[in-house]
Amino acid sequence: MKLRQKLAMVLAAAMVVTAVPVTTMAKSTNEMNKVVSIVEGTILDAAKGVALDMKFDANQTTQDTTTTFFLKTEDFEFDKDAYTTANQTTGVYVDATTGLKVEILSKTEAKVTVPVKVAGNKVSIPVYGKVLKGNPAIVVDGEDSLATSGKYSLATGEVVTDKTLTVKAGTVKNISIDGEGQIADIIIEEKVAGGLQNDAIITVSLPNSSDLNFKEVSTLEVEELRGLAGQDIKVVDAKLDDDAKTLELKVSGITSSVSRGGIKIKGIQVEAENAKYDVKTGEVKVTVKAEKMDETKLVVANVTDFGVKLNIKEEVEVVAGKDGKTVQVTLEENAIASLNQRQDIYFDIEGATITSKDIKIVEGKEGVVTAELDAKKENVIGLVLDTAKIDPAKANKIVFEFEVEGKVADAGDITLTASSRSFEEDIQIKLGTVKEAVKVEAAPMTVKVGLTDQKGGKVVITETEAEMLPRGKEIVVEVAKGSKSGITVTDAKVEAEDIQIKNVKVKDGKIFFTIDRTSDELGKITISDITVDTDRTVPEGKFDLTVGGDAISKHTDDVITVEDFFVVGTPNTEDNTTNGLKKGTGIFKVGERKYTVNGEVKEMDAAPYVAKSNRVMVPVKYVSDVFGVNGKDVLFSKENGGTITIFAGNRVLQVVNGSNIALVNGVKVPMDEKVTIIDGRTYVPVGEMARLLNVEVEWSNETKTATFTNR
Template sequence: MKLRQKLAMVLAAAMVVTAVPVTTMAKSTNEMNKVVSIVEGTILDATKGVALDMQFDANQTTQDTTTTFFLKTEDFEFDKDAYTTANQTTGVYVDATTGLKVEILSKTEAKVTVPVKVAGNKVSIPVYGKVLKGNPAIVVDGEDSLATSGKYALTGSEVVTDKALVATAGSAKNISVDGEGQIADITVEEKTAGALKNGSVITVSLPNSSDLDFKLGSDIKVEGLRGLAGQDVKVKAQYRDNDKKVLELTVEGITSSASRGGIKIKGIEVQAENPRYEVKTGEVKVAVKADKMEDAKLVVANVADFGVKLNVEEEVEVVAGKDGKTVKVTLEENAIASLNKRQDVYFELEGANIVKDTLKVTEGAEGILTQETEKDEVTGLTLDTAKLSDTKANKVVFEFEVEGKASQTGDVVLVASSRNFEKDIELKVGTVKEAVKVEAEAMTVKVGLKGQKGGKVVITETEAEMLPRGKEIVVEVAKDKANGIHVVDAKVEAKDVQIKNVKVKDGKITFTIDRTSNEAGTITITDIKVDTDRTVPEGSFDLTIGGSAISKHADDVITAEDFLVVGTPNTEDNTSNGLKKGTGIFKVGERKYTVNGEVKEMDAAPYVAKSNRVMVPVKYVSDVFGVNGKDVLFSKENGGTITIFAGSRVLQVVNGSNIALVNGVKVPMDEKVTIIDGRTYVPVGEMARLLNVEVEWSNETKTATFTNR
């Protein structure tokens, strides 16, 4: 083997050996019995009770063993006098119970002797002395002894100052330009236990340039913290040398505690230096001082002009017709009394809806905000300003759920109004995103005509899966205007989304989403067939697109405005009498009749009366000439009165009477009107005369042929 290879193997082996952790048997277990709060100059004595505890390993000791080791210090000085025990030389401490002996050799070194009388003996070495700046610690030098060497810190952090107190401020309070108000809470905390004492004086000072003075007479409250928690601590407040910009607070009621504590001072009030002038706007700072306190300049208030702020925690995006989302809003006064307690604040939501019973006030007086409803919908919110505080700038935080209706899209804006506001406050809280877009091509129809075909409606998803599986879409003429217009057929096609159960019934086009889309789907409705009767007025009619696939609410729809345009009455196929041209053939005893060659069926049949007159049903003869069921009205008046709107004529006949009214003029008939099984009959000839059409009777075939040319 080459020399180079041998050396490489030796080095590798050495590396393996040094990489193995070496375990040594611990001779004693050492730890400080406590970690104390200290600053530079803190004296550790018997009252502090700090000690280094040492537990010796039972396997390392025998009945007669005595061991000696040394203690050294870092950033700490032993107090030789404190280690003096009765009948001992100065600087020598002996524990009669354990036989422990501590001899102070210098400010930074001590000799410790432990006679181990019992296997596993435990001793506590007291730590007396003065803390220096830095990282104070006790170092055990256990070489050639049964003690384990190590360094043990006296505190959890570096000692950098001799200041035993520190002051901080809570959230800055808002004060109006009239200067009246309270400053933030001031907290004074001990860095070492006992730093706050009865008689401690805390000075709070405003700058000489400030427009504010302190105001005595208010109830300043004190809350004990940590080691002083639960104590009845108070402060006595007074001006220093009658200077209203300097407040002296003398602490009272403290009971000594071994743990660090602190106090929170609440309710210090200020006022304008000169009440005739407004205070300058901006931050208010104070200087807080006390014996052994770190210098503190704190922002305790903001002077602001009267006014209110309206903010939203986070804007939301909701999908039209789908589930809503919660918004969190904050209304906050810039200064005390910005809101007038006699003038409520009203909120309205534009561009979306507030979901009923979702209002929740998370900060503010109980019952301060209520919802207003009409027909089970939230119309707005009312803030009861009488419930506001007089002593602070109010803040009300509330949340509610926002949802968009199927037809809504765009920004959602919360509008706050009050007689106290110069103008309404508008806050955008979110947006409504369309689930689908609807495009429509209008169709024109005529009055009194069946089977009119046209129009086009395209429903397009804004993104995939907007139309949920198993939900239905319903398309119909707007319900409040549908009288006299009937959708009877349509062609429905889908792309990138699957539909099923396409039906046209009761004037509605309905279908169900069978499978959701992977890409934005499109549903197209064409060849919409419409029937109209003569009661339909001229004008435009809306088409609505709704159903559970469009919105979670049954009455929520998207409207295609002016989809159906009703023009002038259908006169192209009418004659001068205003009736539709055509021919109808009726045969005695048969329920089938013919209209322009098309065979139809009726629920009544012509018959021959006792007077040998042939009687025909009014409804079906009228139907031949474009008079549909909506143009024939029945009332129970006079035993049964029938009114017929027949082209240019209004006809009226009465059951059992041979007098008819034609446009209000009485016309005698040669046979009385008869109602049988709910159908009204008049003689063949009289029916033709009333409608102003021609009639031919064939005695051979027993048929009556009515014609309007």
Template sequence: MKLRQKLAVALASAMVVTAVPVVTMAASTNALLKETIKIKEDGSFTQITTANAVKMAFKDNQGASNEIFYLDLSDAKWEAKLFNDADHALNSNNEFQQIGTTDAWYYGAKGAALDHTNAIAKYELQDKSSMKVTVYGAQLSGTNNEVVLPVLATMTGADAKVAVVTRGGSTTATASEWVFATASEKKATYKVGDLPSFYTSGEVAELVLTETYTGSLADGAKITLEIADSDFRFEDYANVQVKGSYGFGNMTFTNGTDFTVAKGSDEGSVVITFNALSAANKAAQDSMGTLKVTGLKVKATTKTPEAGELLIDVKSDNLVDAKNDVAFAKIAEYATFIEMKDEKAVEIVAGRIKDVEFTIGETVEDSIVGGREFEIKLDNANIDYRTIIEKYSKNTITLPSGVTSFDELTNKQVKALNGQLDVAALRTADLLKDKVGSTSNVIIDEIEFARDKDDLIDPTTLIVTLNTGLQTNKNIDKMTFKLPVAVSVANKEKETVKITAEGRALETEVSTTAVTIVNPFNVETEALTVKVGLQKQKGGKITLTETDKDMIKKGDITFAVEKADSGISFSGDVTLATEGGIKNVEIKTDKAGESTTVTLNRTSKEAATISVEDFIVTVDRTVPEGSYDLKISGDAIDAYGESITIEDFIVVGTPNTQDITASNGLVKGTAVFEIGKTTYTAIDGTEKTMDAASYIQDPGYTMVPVRYVAEAFGVSEQDILFGNGVVTIFAGTRTIQLTNGSNIAVVNGAQVAMGTKVAIKEGRTYAPVGEIARILGISTAWDATAKTATFTNK
């Protein structure tokens, strides 16, 4: 069918539905007036007072309309003569009156001439198994909305049933069915409870017996259970218990007195005998009773029984449907499991911490072995070891000298602490639930962090030691953990975190997906290409785009070269741009030039973008050619200070012939210094600021600050060293040493005489303009009128 046709049909259907008024009808509340009645096989119910009846409450009818439905029988039949002879009132008030000579009757007040205006109901015989019933709405007004409909019938089978059948009629009646009478000599029905699982031994499911009628078990009963599988036998009859409920609810059943359990024809057979009730208990029973048999145990006759259902033959003349091959247990090989709370993985945004709750247990008794260890391991994530150690350490934490609080400890210092945990404190905080059943016994003795090759805490792994008494309990053991889990921002591209439990305490290794990782932001980059030995080179771009609002937290994002002391430093202003729902953002470069930091003073209200571009970078002459990684870190993107790496972000190359001369290795260009000014004109034409000014020294030498002349031609700050009155300059192909108060310069190891001595003024080293030009291998020109010294490197 084409889409247009489907839409047309859907619209037409909607119109039909909306055009038809909908009437919501309430259901009736139905029940048998009496419990199942014991009667002889072909017996009949001829008396209203002794027959069973269907009790129906039409609470929401309120006289609005008649209720029409059917009462259908099985293992019994309707007979007209029973209604024609019914002259005994249910409560001395009601009777059936035949309508003419038909097989139909009004049911209502005794002694009155009944018709549709005053009768409670009308019965119309359809056939031997079906009776049409009309309950008159006038009788259901006000609070009088309950009717009792007698079942006058003859038994044709063992267990007679009556059913309320609506057959689409005009009624609010609820369909129901009951056994209203029994002619069976059987004393009880039975059912088997939930099937337990075990391997070589265990307790089978409970056996529940329900009387077929009140008092059917009063004179006792006998049941034989025979194991169909030769791999097992019964054992330990002394712990079998019987508990009564309903009609037996106030009675106590004692093993050996009120019932006995004994070996049958062999060890695979057991006979349960229920003795007759005492006279007092018989008199006290007021309804059908139920008996629940528990504590019946079996044990394997072989070390490796076959897996599957444990089948037992149920034999008894006293039970309805006693049969062979009834499942009482599941035989399963030893196995363990791990499962998440609500069977769902936890969503964690990379860089954040969240609780993860999971359960480790056994599917078969004794699959978990006491006195042994197992490990809980995470991949792609860590346990929040800082929180766990601070709050739940088994040992007193001693802070190192100079550290005043736990928060001041570095991650490495925390990892060096003792990793043993206080198990009792974990239980109190509901991070661990490991009690055995309803007892005070526990499964776990110790929990501690594993340690790595450097003897530091391994935050991915916990070692769990189990109680040695675990094997003596007969429970299906399980342990529930709730651990704070930290997903590193470095794993933001990973999809999941798997949790694994393995070790000698567990029969099998088990694992499951514990966490679904949410990527908080995407990163786009444009590489920064720079050259060796040049200052303040500009370029590169990094853009962080949130995948949703509030993905980047309030705090800092720091950009730094992956390798410390690399010879690459940041300086100057960096361009910062934001888009979307983020505001109040700042950026700065630290004085040491090691990093550039973006500070977010609030989180975003919608997915936002942060762009950092035109990094200003100085590369000293010692930096080798190649690619360098950039590290992005900070508390705005990771709670643990973890980082992501932008590989090959900075590309360092050798300066080409357009940048330097072949002779001196310095940058080409012209720089101008003016006497008395604290600024100079750089080779790119921009004005640069100095913290020292050029001056004239008698008898007429023009003195310039050595550092700034060198920097003007590409010598980095790191290549200018000061110490003990000596300045050392690595300037292109030359290594120069100048000594305060001396007119001798050392150039590549050779002494060079200068016209005047080197001077230190206000912490800066000065040399004559002509001499510094000659030493650096560049040319100079002096303009006496403008009082400028022009340095040129061609």
């Protein structure tokens, strides 16, 4: 074998080997049994109960299998004495139930022996020792054993230090530019139980550059948190420095607890450094210090000019015609006395309606916001905030709730506008959106006065999402109630896609049907071949159609209006034509299936096209239909590959697939392009079609449309 062939075989074998996926055998599943709060120096002992739980895969072990591996530590020291069990060597721990054996080799290493076939194949290795500064963790070295190697943190993710306390600010307060006000609560929390010592000193300092000073206070409220709850903790001394920029607080009454706790100091007051000048607007920051706590800067207030804020808790989306949703609005003064107590606030809503006269007050005095009703005291047209019910001594916050719903004509944003004579300009917020449940598209219907059984028009109802039209609910389609009488619907064709309907009927001029089964995707209902009678009292003009019923809206008078659906033309004084065809105009466009007959848009199952000879070809059936040639006047036979006979007024036309010779009343008429049948539809050139029917035609090269007219 040649050297080149041998190398090729070796490379091929190597490719096969590397293509085989590597299967990793399951070993043990390891995790710490709990997470406890720790700082530098924390002792983990039996009382803390921290352990590394290990579960071995039963499928990879056999009866009486024993495995040995090692534990190492990072930023943690084993306590050898703590692992000594009764009648054992110092530093050796044995679990009598599972047979687990832990031997402490040094402060940072232990040897572990496990009989794997124990109950549930699970053991818990206790973790006893001292936490050091850093990222304390237990590391499993499972090489050549049934244990999975890995690193398991003893902390909650942050670097362990000797700091036993943390501090944060409560809700940030707004202070007016006169400087008078209260800063946010100061919250001190323990990282470990016992971190906050009795008679602790806490200092709160303003920057020297601040326009504010602390006010001298006689008492401050202290709220005990969690593990310190129920203790009688107080600020027993509050001292200001000479510049009133630093407040020193002594906190007493603290006793040790078994779980972490904290305190919340409330009521720290500030004032302007110089009462003659306004305080600069912006954030107010303080620095908080205490033993065993990092020095921390906090934002505790905002200095703001007079005014109000308007907010919404969460924007909502409501479906038109369906159930409403509750919105929660908050109006808040930026500073004390921002609102004039003699100037009420009026709220107007656009894009939706408020459903109830009852307005729920979440925060604020009962009745501070009420509904404004229409003249008949039936419907809510807006809301009013009674400023006489606000507290003039504080920056008020008023939270209120109400329900909004969308009518079927609504679609888009819902907005709330607040106005008052005391406002420089109105305040507007978005409450949410109204989403349509269905979309309605329509092709208008042209009718004449004094005729029966006039057929045409189309209405398509399409869901915006599945199941928008509920089962068992009804849809009603009718001439709009406000329209002139004299147009009566007598029949219609109703078809459904991806939704099932039943009980289709036309009664008293209305089309009724019921949703029998909801949709899986987007249900679509098509109403076509709408048949109407018109009497001679109907004036010329355009009249609306409505789509309603409880499937569309929960309110009976809430309907979708299809404007200008019925187009009433001149009275029926149609003259006879010399060619025996109906008067009319039809417009056909290359490449489009929609065509227009006397202004009414229709759709065909074919489309005009341009032949290789650059002749525009149109479908015979639909052009003939424009001038009153219906289905029974068009005959097809398979003779000669397809022969079409058309009875068009006082003419009998005959064309043959693939031939450029037509017969008109038996006389051969040559055409400049052959007849073509595509997908069952017969096409002839535009000009030849007009000549065969004896009608006029105009071709627009710009719009690619052919307009056939019979006058």
